[in-house]
Amino acid sequence: MANNPFDAIQSRVGDFLGSKGLSGLENPITQLIRQSLQDMEFVTLEDFEIQKEVIQRLRERVHALEQRVEFLEKRAM
Structure with missing residues (x-):
């Protein structure tokens, strides 16, 4: 092989x-x-998997921030 x-x-x-x-x-x-x-x-599969995890965490963080902004905007009204 x-x-x-x-x-x-x-x-x-x-x-x-x-x-x-x-x-x-x-x-x-x-x-x-x-x-x-x-x-x-x-890229190696290991590097790809690491980047995939980083992106997933960033997506989760962005989602949480979007929810927080929405909450604050509603509260300010």
Whole structure:
């Protein structure tokens, strides 16, 4: 099993090109794929889950503040 997604992609590309007799293209293609993946801004699942929790807490806080503002506006009338 590959250690990271790029290794899996590289292995599949190499297998495919080898089966077609195009193994000489493997290095340039894998370099192109690697560069394309590096240009993308991926985050780990752990970082994603942390951000999801932060956003949920912020939503709850905004909701509570909206309720408080509504209460204060009604009281001021």
